[in-house]
Amino acid sequence: MxxxxxxxxxxxxxxxxxxxxxxxxxxxxxxxxxILSDEHIEPIKRCFVYAGIVDDKKFIGKAMSELCQSMPLHGLNFLKRVHQSKLLLCTLNQMLDFLRENHEDEIVKKIFMTENDLRTASDQMTTSLLKLYMTKRGISLTVVNFLIKKIEITSVAAQAPLLSWQHSDVNNDWPTKFHPNKDLEKLYNGTWxxxxxxxxxxxxxxxxxxxxxxxxxxxxxxxxxxxxxxxxxxxxxxxxxxxxxxxxxxxxxxxxxxxxxxxxxxxxxxxxxxxxxxxxxxxxxxxxxxxxxxxxxxxxxxxxxxxxxxxxxxxxxxxxxxxxxxxxxxxxxxxxxxxxxxxxxxxxxxxxxxxxxxxxxxxxxxxxxxxxxxxxxxxxxxxxxxxxxxxxxxxxxxxxxx
Ligand SMILES: [Zn+2]
CATH class of the missing domain: 3.40.140.10 (Cytidine Deaminase, domain 2)
Structure with missing residues (x-):
């Protein structure tokens, strides 16, 4: 620097x-x-997402088209949707918002108040919550069943990386789209x-x-x-x-x-x-x-x-x-x-x-x-x-x- x-x-x-x-x-x-802004010198914050692990890659194209249309990632478009055999479904925060706003079952609403409640939920509960969420969003039952066979909760970047060092840092979790800004890189590296x-x-x-x-x-x-x-x-x-x-x-x-x-x-x-x-x-x-x-x-x-x-x-x-x-x-x-x-x-x-x-x-x-x-x-x-x-x-x- x-x-x-x-x-x-x-x-x-x-x-x-x-x-x-x-x-x-x-x-x-x-x-x-x-003297750069904090957003250039601090590590990128993370958030948790549900990822569906798929065993048959033939379905990925169909699933992607439905997900992009009906379940956009709102503010996380810098994340690649597919990583190895995993498809990014939605963030845990999106699920919480959904439960607060849409779920008629008051008991479920009270059980899942925070991100941590969702992270510690049983596999069976996670699957049924996702099934409900995805079908309400308009995903076809075939694609829903294909995506919820095996679910993983993983951490990803919550903000787009602005500098190469932030990109390398978050890419270990989940790949992101990134176009380096040459001026910013020079300022950060001290080669301005x-x-x-x-x-x-x-x-x-x-x-x-x-x-x-x-x-x-x-x-x-x-x-x-x-x-x-x-x-x-x-x-x-x-x-x-x-x-x-x-x-x-x-x-x-x-x-x-x-x-x-x-x-x-x-x-x-x-x-x-x-x-x-x-x-x-x-x-x-x-x-x-x-x-x-x-x-x-x-x-x-x-x-x-x-x-x-x-x-x-x-x-x-x-x-x-x-x-x-x-x-x-x-x-x-x-x-x-x-x-x-x-x-x-x-x-x-x-x-x-x-x-x-x-x-x-x-x-x-x-x-x-x-x-x-x-x-x-x-x-x-x-x-x-x-x-x-x-x-x-x-x-x-x-x-x-x-
Ligand atoms: Zn002064």
Whole structure:
């Protein structure tokens, strides 16, 4: 599940006035791990089914056609109906529902209240229950008698496997239909990123670590435009100034400044040489550079001259209309329409964001979140996994670099 970083990266910054001569060393024996939904990392749940063991294979075709028509498996269609000489008849839960709803005999209803009651029933009772169930469902008597000669209760997958490891696990019980999703497999196996990409992501997270130490903040966050690998904005936690100024919130605000916005400019923006947050008001396009102050930029470029900064210019309504006819239909929204909030950006946070920050990142249409440390109020893997909530109208990928 992890990508191993084999190459060591040098990212030591020049000691600054704020540094007090600290020598920051971060081990980068780091790996990148995808934070997948629980349904991808937990074993598949099982349920019990009745299987009829058949001795004459000539009847299987006829039995199958009646079963598929009159006794569908409701939600278990990923299971193969025939396995060796066994035919899957119905789940024990389907039988319980049937007894609750249809059986006129109150005594039988009271005897079979749970799945376990059915599992411990005598062979004779099981056979008569199945005979009743199948004939009520419209299976012909010939097929019923053929299928209930010998009955077995067996455990099968209750949900379709999503990954190869789950498929191999459940297939030992009963075969399932399965088409692997290549992207999911790569995320699970830790082969989603190339070695070059891994090195880049680790390098940016190291940068977060070094900046937070040098600037004496708990948390640092960096937003990157993945198309250009350019640093769009940098933010730190500023909760001493305002309780809502968590790192991710400050970072989103810094991204907004690169689009001529920003709600906290009055609180945060300063104009001296050591300013951590600045707003460039030049008449040209410097607003696209206002996510990273000149001071921070200098700290980074001292040792990493190849790093670039800045966002793409915001497109005007007229430009958007003109571009509309020749946009790349396969491109993402960032390449189609230009910057809008954090659309298409990758964010690197030293610490797992809380629920407020995670929701703010969701609303701002982030593409990927990388974080280093977990925290007790973290909402991407500790308290919950916001990225797994299907009801949200925007989704993003989450990775831990540690
Ligand atoms: Zn937060």
């Amino acid at each position: 992890e990508t191993i970083v084999s190459k060591r990266i040098k990212l030591d910054l020049e000691p600054s006035d704020n540094n007090d001569g600290e020598n920051v060393q971060i081990s980068n024996n780091w790996r990148i791990k995808s 990123f190339t070695e070059q990409e891994t090195i880049f992501h680790v390098q940016i997270m190291e940068m977060c670590g070094l900046l937070r130490t040098k600037l004496k903040r708990e948390v640092c966050g960096i937003a990157i435009d993945p198309r250009t690998k350019s640093i769009v904005a940098i933010g730190f936690d500023e909760i001493d100034r305002h309780p809502l100024m968590h790192c991710a919130m400050v970072l989103i605000d810094a991204v907004a400044r690169t689009q001529k916005g920003g709600a906290w400019n009055e609180f945060l923006v300063e104009n001296d040489d050591l300013a951590i947050y600045t707003n460039f008001n030049d008449e040209f396009d410097e607003y696209t550079q206002s996510g990273v102050s000149k001071f921070i930029r200098k700290l980074i470029t001292t040792e990493n001259p190849s790093i670039t900064f800045g966002a793409e210019r915001v497109k005007t309504a007229v430009e958007n209309r003109q571009n509309y006819t020749d946009i790349d239909v396969n491109g993402d929204n960032l390449s189609k329409y230009g910057p809008y909030l954090c659309t298409g950006y990758d964010v690197y946070l030293w610490r797992e964001p809380c629920l407020m920050c995670s929701m703010a990142l969701t609303h701002s249409r982030i593409r990927t979140i990388f974080f280093h440390e977990t925290q007790s109020t973290g909402s991407l893997c500790t308290l919950t996994k916001l990225q797994s909530v299907k009801a949200l109208n925007h989704h993003f990928q989450v990775f831990r670099i540690a």
